[in-house]
Amino acid sequence: MGILDFLKRKPEATATVARERLRIIVAQERSTRGAPDYLPMMRNELLEVIKKYVHVDLDAININFERDSGHEILELSVTLPEGKQAAKGENKDEARTG
């Protein structure tokens, strides 16, 4: 790299941004890989129900689907917001169905 290139150079390393974005989306897509097609719709409907009682957004619902030998595990976790609405005890509920 020459002097001119050095002076013109932008400090931002966009590869780092790309790497972090990919890490997140790939992990998320892997967690629902092979899961039933209705999962995204179910996630939205669950969100509507939860919203009637607590104000949460879509990112607060995390669905994880795992297939073990012989059985499937659908793991659903909802992160409730901190503060008044979530004042009753824990702010994280987990429901498991087999």
Add this chain to the structure above:
Amino acid sequence: MTAEIIVVTSGKGGVGKTTTSASLATGLAMAGKKTAVIDFDVGLRNLDLIMGCERRVVYDFVNVVHGEATLKQSLIKDKRYDNLYVLAASQTRDKDALTMEGVEKVLDGLSAEGFEYVVCDSPAGIEKGAHLAMYFADHAVVVVNPEVSSVRDSDRILGLLASKTRRAEKGETPVTQHLLLTRYNPARVAIGEMLSVKDVEEILGIEVVGVIPESENVLTASNNGIPVIVDANSQAGQAYGDTVARILGEERPLRFIDVPRKGFLQRVFGG
């Protein structure tokens, strides 16, 4: 004897599947293996151009599948290598012209003819053509560019290889997955403008089988209808040579992944 079936796939289009299929098949033939390369992109035939045999296509893959021509009539013998044959895609039929049974029949026919390797050049996407191209595979070469959409799509393809192939459905040994990073530009990686080999390997959780540097020789080769692996003077050609050797079980270090060192004057004044 059964032929080893290698699918070249990616999900995303334009990443170098056909370039890779042509060079991989030619490389296997150069290594003395009797090899056929099949274009699965029905309606968008292109492998014939990259292999330089576009004017010799008489019958195609779909003709064989439908029993309108024999395998022998349809296989196009390569000009350079005696043990290399091309089976072109149909340009006029629609993509539903291929069937699972038809593809199996062709692959069995190639085994019976004594072919050791069959390279299946998959169309882009994850629809029927891509599914048929990967279904019977023993090995998969997943072509990926150091770019966000390509990396994401290749992860999706890796998932499909592990679930939607004959080996997966029958519970056999899984399809061997090989990740091939193409259009790699070490200079842009060095200044943080492009995902590195290590980044891509970490995100996808799989090691690369080769890295093909971005090179003007790839375009030159396709202009001439000569697979770039034949150009032994080009870095891309040599990198494909290394890749084929690794797929055949040889160990070779990665080359052309670092910026070439510059002299003092070049470093001061650029260029």
